[in-house]
Amino acid sequence: MSSHISNVRPAPDQVIVDIANYVSDYQINSDEAFDTARNCLMDTLGCGFEALDYPACTKLLGPVIAGTVVPNGAKVPGTSYQLDPILAAFNIGAMIRWLDFNDTWLAAEWGHPSDNLGGILAVADYISRKNLSEGKAPLTIKDVLTAMIKAHEIQGVLALENSFNRVGLDHVILVKIASTAVVTKLLGGNKEDIINAVSNAFVDGQSLRTYRHSPNTGSRKSWAAGDATSRAVRLAWMTLQGEMGYPSALTAKTWGFYDVLFKGNAFKFQRPYGSYVMEQVLFKISFPAEFHAQTAVECAIQLNAQVGSKLQTMEQIAAIDKIVITTHESAIRIIDKTGPLDNPADRDHCIQYMAAIGLLKG
Incomplete structure (x- = not known):
């Protein structure tokens, strides 16, 4: 056959x-x-x-x-x-x-x-x-x-x-x-x-x-x-x-x-x-973060100059109602997370974490 x-x-x-x-x-x-x-x-x-x-x-x-x-x-x-x-x-x-x-x-x-x-x-x-x-x-x-x-x-x-x-x-x-x-x-x-x-x-x-x-x-x-x-x-x-x-x-x-x-x-x-x-090719000179979060980190660092002094205690941080990030689909699909972050790889691929650090630390 x-x-x-x-x-x-x-x-x-x-x-x-x-x-x-x-x-x-x-x-x-x-x-x-x-x-x-x-x-x-x-x-x-x-x-x-x-x-x-x-x-x-x-x-x-x-x-x-x-x-x-x-x-x-x-x-x-x-x-x-x-x-x-x-x-x-x-x-x-x-x-x-x-x-x-x-x-x-x-x-x-x-x-x-x-x-x-x-x-x-x-x-x-x-x-x-x-x-x-x-x-x-x-x-x-x-x-x-x-x-x-x-x-x-x-x-x-x-x-x-x-x-x-x-x-x-x-x-x-x-x-x-x-x-x-x-x-x-x-x-x-x-x-x-x-x-x-x-x-x-x-x-x-x-x-x-x-x-x-x-x-x-x-x-x-x-x-x-x-x-x-x-x-x-x-x-x-x-x-x-x-x-x-x-x-x-x-x-x-x-x-x-x-x-x-x-x-x-x-x-x-x-x-x-x-x-x-x-x-x-692009280099991560300004913000060594996952690239889809570059602009979010840039904004957060700039905002730190305005609000960082108001975020010095847990009580002040807890008073924040919400933080709004407008980004693109790829970022949402890859680095948008809720819940605990279990390891460094988890953190550096979380747009919420990266933006928070920028707001808190500048």
């Missing part, structure tokens, strides 16, 4: 081919993009260093087996750890994202493109140390900045018109896709390798947003991006050992990403890949 299902492998999905072509062939010529990437690198490292003051973060860092040091391994900035690049990517990625202070991209899908630095820095450092041990030239900072610009672009352009949160998926899927593409290139992969690695990233299990929303908000949101960029390094590494890819990972009927996880819809694109995202 014939199933009439063709077993002829199709050409790779064009979405994946476009990513591979961009990473392999596109030349970044934008001074603005490189200058922003340099500032982004410093800002992101600063976010990571600050996270080292928090035991909740540092307890997750280091080798799986205490005392392990990997020859020519990647250094974890601010620590004594020298790890394999897969684990180093998790360590660096978790540090970067822990406090929710690094850069932001807002579109149909939001996210933090500098999360990709977990994989980029780990792999670049490993390659450089290995090259030096073999008498070869290390990578340069320009190589790192170029990888950053391209990772930002892949994540940001995919996010412009495609809402992953609307189907329950966390935005760290875009970190996995972008990191996989640029890390495969850094490791010496060619265009075919990038296609294979990115296809594996799409068929991977993808993170749900459960840990970002009431009543389950928790600390996983602080290490989810580290997990994604670390997974990207692993997939790139496996690909360069000869592991195969899956050409219609997105479009395969019934079993592809679109049918299984995207309600049968294909990705939409507003613009080709270039350097737009790095040039336009």
